Amino acid sequence: MAGTTGREPNGAGVRTLGVALALIALAVPVDAAAKTRHVWFLDAAQPTPVQRTAPGVPALVRSLLAGPTKRERAEGLRSAIPIGTTIRGVRIERRVVTVDLVARFASGRDERLLTARVGQLVRTLRGVPGVLGVRVRIEGGVPVGLFPGYDLRRPVVEPLAEARAPSLRATQRLLADLGFMAPTGVTGREGDETSTAILAFEKWKGLPRDGVLDKDVTSALLLTTRPSPSRSRLGRRVEIHLGRQVALQIVDDRVVRVFHISSGAGGATPSGSFRVYRKERMSWSVPFSSWMPWASYFVGGIAMHEYWPVPSYPASHGCIRMMARDAPLMYTFATHGTPVDVLWEGA
Amino acid sequence: MSRVFSLAVAVLALGASSASGSSAAAAAPATPVAVALGLGHPLLQAGVVRGRDVILARGFEVELARVLARRLGTRIDRFAYVPSTRRLLASGTSSWQLAVAGIERASSTGARLSASYLTTDVAVVARRGMERPRRLADLRSGVGCATRGSAGATVLSSLRLRTTPVVVAGHNRLRDLLRTGACDVALVPAFEVGRFVAGHQALLGPVVGRIRHGDGLGVLVRTGAGQDVGTVNAALTQLRRDGTLGRLARGWLGLDPATLPRLR
Numbered sequence: 001m002a003g004t005t006g007r008e009p010n011g012a013g014v015r016t017l018g019v020a021l022a023l024i025a026l027a028v029p030v031d032a033a034a035k036t037r038h039v040w041f042l043d044a045a046q047p048t049p050v051q052r053t054a055p056g057v058p059a060l061v062r063s064l065l066a067g068p069t070k071r072e073r074a075e076g077l078r079s080a081i082p083i084g085t086t087i088r089g090v091r092i093e094r095r096v097v098t099v100d101l102v103a104r105f106a107s108g109r110d111e112r113l114l115t116a117r118v119g120q121l122v123r124t125l126r127g128v129p130g131v132l133g134v135r136v137r138i139e140g141g142v143p144v145g146l147f148p149g150y151d152l153r154r155p156v157v158e159p160l161a162e163a164r165a166p167s168l169r170a171t172q173r174l175l176a177d178l179g180f181m182a183p184t185g186v187t188g189r190e191g192d193e194t195s196t197a198i199l200a201f202e203k204w205k206g207l208p209r210d211g212v213l214d215k216d217v218t219s220a221l222l223l224t225t226r227p228s229p230s231r232s233r234l235g236r237r238v239e240i241h242l243g244r245q246v247a248l249q250i251v252d253d254r255v256v257r258v259f260h261i262s263s264g265a266g267g268a269t270p271s272g273s274f275r276v277y278r279k280e281r282m283s284w285s286v287p288f289s290s291w292m293p294w295a296s297y298f299v300g301g302i303a304m305h306e307y308w309p310v311p312s313y314p315a316s317h318g319c320i321r322m323m324a325r326d327a328p329l330m331y332t333f334a335t336h337g338t339p340v341d342v343l344w345e346g347a
Numbered sequence: 348m349s350r351v352f353s354l355a356v357a358v359l360a361l362g363a364s365s366a367s368g369s370s371a372a373a374a375a376p377a378t379p380v381a382v383a384l385g386l387g388h389p390l391l392q393a394g395v396v397r398g399r400d401v402i403l404a405r406g407f408e409v410e411l412a413r414v415l416a417r418r419l420g421t422r423i424d425r426f427a428y429v430p431s432t433r434r435l436l437a438s439g440t441s442s443w444q445l446a447v448a449g450i451e452r453a454s455s456t457g458a459r460l461s462a463s464y465l466t467t468d469v470a471v472v473a474r475r476g477m478e479r480p481r482r483l484a485d486l487r488s489g490v491g492c493a494t495r496g497s498a499g500a501t502v503l504s505s506l507r508l509r510t511t512p513v514v515v516a517g518h519n520r521l522r523d524l525l526r527t528g529a530c531d532v533a534l535v536p537a538f539e540v541g542r543f544v545a546g547h548q549a550l551l552g553p554v555v556g557r558i559r560h561g562d563g564l565g566v567l568v569r570t571g572a573g574q575d576v577g578t579v580n581a582a583l584t585q586l587r588r589d590g591t592l593g594r595l596a597r598g599w600l601g602l603d604p605a606t607l608p609r610l611r
Contacts, residue, residue, distance in 0.1 A: 103403055106395070141397030145389030177527035225550055226528025228476050254528070
């Protein structure tokens with residue numbers, strides 16, 4: 001009896017436990033899904049989200065302050081927030097989260113780190129549904145000027161944009177600043193003018209010549225200074241770099257424009273110092289039976305002129321081929337007597 | 348805005364009025380004083396405003412206030428927050444006796460401005476590869492750039508350059524123009540130039556000098572409140588002579604603008 005009476009309750013207990021486990025099994029995914037959020041760390045200084053399960057906003061902030069796990073650190077994740085930073089309080093009011101942190105959050109003088117840590121906090125909290133802004137408080141007070149780029153006197157709605165690849169318009173602006181394209185070409189739209197400018201830039205920098213805006217071009221653009229002439233001489237002049245396949249317009253030792261060109265194949269363009277001696281708006285090439293618009297002759301029958309195509313390598317019979325857009329500019333610039341230095345240097 | 352507002356320090360006597368004069372100040376026991384900050388320019392001062400106080404204060408002017416207080420034989424008890432020069436000057440009834448302020452000019456019957464502790468001149472940064480300008484006349488043939496509304500823009504407009512000056516929105520764009528050679532020289536407030544070139548030296552040319560602009564930032568001394576302007580001037584001179592000001596400037600601003608040669 002004792003055994004039977006003892007088994008009955010046990011059986012009920014097992015059933016109850018089973019039901020409870022089933023309920024838990026059903027409930028857990030729902031619960032976890034509802035509270036799985038992203039905290040933001042840094043991967044090579046770029047903001048990177050990582051999943052955390054936190055039961056509420058304070059727990060989420062604590063997860064952020066705890067930093068990446070050992071495994072995440074091994075994968076390269078870092079946090080700009082100093083270890084040991086703790087929360088003094090978290091309050092949500094009118095969909096704005098106010099986070100009050102200890103002084104440690106504002107420690108250090110590295111401006112990038114200070115800015116990045118506010119960015120991490122704002123990104124993390126703005127990811128919580130319904131949160132419209134984040135107010136940061138330090139030791140109960142309002143930080144002023146401590147976190148460059150952020151005005152923390154009012155709630156932060158968006159984190160500062162991190163340094164990433166410039167937009168097409170910004171790239172065009174850089175190309176124009178460097179002299180590879182005209183300022184009028186800064187349109188924010190892709191096109192032949194931008195590709196040609198990129199090609200000229202690639203030639204100047206010794207990058208693969210494809211006219212495509214890729215990672216290498218972008219990083220080189222951000223670290224490049226304006227091309228400088230090979231020779232020093234006052235006044236207006238032209239330098240043609242046969243190795244790089246570019247022509248430079250120079251005024252008083254300052255490069256004002258860099259053009260993509262194609263010179264003579266097989267060394268057909270002679271190097272040396274010449275001067276423009278003849279100019280023809282429409283020149284007829286007798287040996288090749290071809291029109292050469294905007295021709296500025298500088299040695300023998302060799303001229304800078306418009307032609308199509310202008311490949312990225314030496315392809316002409318000796319002349320300097322230029323794009324239709326660029327040739328008139330060179331024609332106007334290279335007046336009679338303008339020095340033209342044709343230089344050979346490694347590409 | 349030609350005037351750099353970086354209201355720095357107002358020292359408030361917490362106790363009763365104390366004796367004035369350098370010897371008296373030096374001999375007196377350390378009387379705790381409060382220092383008011385305006386937090387107007389993050390490069391010069393920053394902190395956390397809590398009530399009427401500033402905690403976790405830092406920056407060039409904050410450190411200057413600390414060393415100046417030591418030289419004056421006192422110590423800082425707290426930093427008070429006074430968000431505008433006008434409010435500081437208007438607070439005739441307040442108890443502050445000394446305002447070592449980042450103010451260029453101050454017209455008040457209750458306070459006098461000391462000698463300058465930081466220049467408001469404009470520094471000239473050349474583009475890389477450019478022949479180093481040695482005189483103002485050397486700048487006239489080039490393309491000059493500055494940020495909109497800055498002291499640099501004011502100076503630029505007075506230089507009578509041959510080409511139209513380029514005025515842009517911020518330091519990043521200004522740096523781009525200088526790096527890419529679209530500008531030959533950039534004019535930047537001298538106390539900001541250290542930060543302007545920091546990390547970009549390889550892509551920019553040298554800081555070639557500075558152009559006189561304004562009278563510098565000075566210390567506001569409240570009359571009849573325990574300190575006098577002569578004492579503060581003497582302390583500032585000593586700080587300049589013994590290299591303390593230069594050290595603070597290099598530490599917080601990246602470069603001591605006082606060491607830049609004046610272009611004439």
